[in-house]
Amino acid sequence: MALTGLPGTAQAAPATTAMNGAWCNPAQGSFPSGGGFHAPRGGGLHLGQDISNPSGTPLYAAAAGTVIRRGVAVIGGRTGNGIVIQHAGGMFTYYGHLDAFRVALNARVAAGARIGDMGTTGNVTGPHVHFETHSGSLGNPVDPVPFMAARGVDLRGGWSRVNPGASGQRVRAIQHLLNQRRGAGLLVDGVYGSVSSGAMRAFQSANGLAADGQVGPQTWPVLVYSLRRGAGGSHVRALQTALNKRSAGLAVDGDFGGVTESALRTYQSGNRLVVDGLAGPVTWRALVG
Template structure:
């Protein structure tokens, strides 16, 4: 499962947009493709795991040991669960050039391995960041990580596999095409992701960013205007975390800014949460106190959006909220 993305084939697609591509795969079936028709899983809906350009394919003549497809896009592109299930294994703390194995044999860096039941499994490699934990219950289209270039990789991409049973691979492009999904093109289920925000923006999202940056000890006026002062504050935060300091808040900076929140927390992180909840229909004080009123607003938001209703604000709730 060693991987070697052809960075020269990486697309010029940018993640600085919130609207994802419209579905392109409807109506593609095995008959139209003239391809084998793997048995349908009983796990329910399937989803495209990410958006991007297909590069290295499944068991090609030049790479017969490549047991998945590579989907290339910009670092930080959201990666979603292909179906509902549980997290079987993960690997974190990998880096570009890391030669140690992950949950499966091979050198695919930070990775997530999902169990979908009925002997179906899926695998997501080379992630910049893993956003789930072992044993966690996952819904189809749920955010599981961000695309990266960790492990044996020469450019940002997702290495994606489907197994039936575990360790017995299927061609994921064929498998999804038989379900009306064009790998890399069809919009993933529930794929909201994080918005890209830069100087010149205004409104509640810049206000949330200002609260989150201020919560990390960086002085900035919370006025909802993403001007030069906010850009400078974001650059300071990015530098402090070893990120590329361009003042642009994309998926990577978002996931560095947020922290899990629960009832009993207080401060500017909570004010950012309360601001976002109000923008999504709540009507609660922005007082920095995560009490019962804020907890109820979180549960209501989670219920309306098909999330686990636990009142805890983790990466998935944050990503849908923003």
């Protein structure tokens, strides 16, 4: 399939999609029973989705925005230390029961930036994050599971979905991976426009996948590489970019040396993955989720 788009020309404006790369998974973990949206809770209804993991598990901003509240009982009285982030388009996210804050009030944060640690403050039976999504205004909570799914994020930790038209760090990782897979020579600009999505469709077609340009649960496992120390190339740049989305602060040099391995092990340890210094499918799934 021929790729459209010439060097130096603007990529065609893609169809708008909510799976635009702006949102990401705020925490690795499992859903505890009774922790879903609108579960009965203390005579009322539970207004978020709980995600459980040991205290200290990193919490990440679900999208770019500004920290507008940070403290104890900043939204309701039962969820301990919490953070509210205001996002574009009248969207808000709330993270409760934190053991530690890793961001200041009024700070601007990128999607995936570490903002705090999962914990046990407030009314809990075990460590977890109480995660709320508000749409339209703060005070209008909606079920976080479909809210995030519509934005390409599986809160249970599955592979993300990224549609043509997306942008951001996850798209940079995709472009690096395509360059490794196909020698595609894509400009790594974080814009999943017609050139990059055309290259993706060609990759999907060559691998027996639906050639729809969506990078989702079928495409990601075929696209990523298992990488360990000593590897070098664009696939390592993809890994370093994905780690940086989670606040690793690496140089994106394509060299999987000791610094990258250390950052990978830190990520695996914090997120309760097997700490083997190997970027395999489970680690990739968490990183690009």
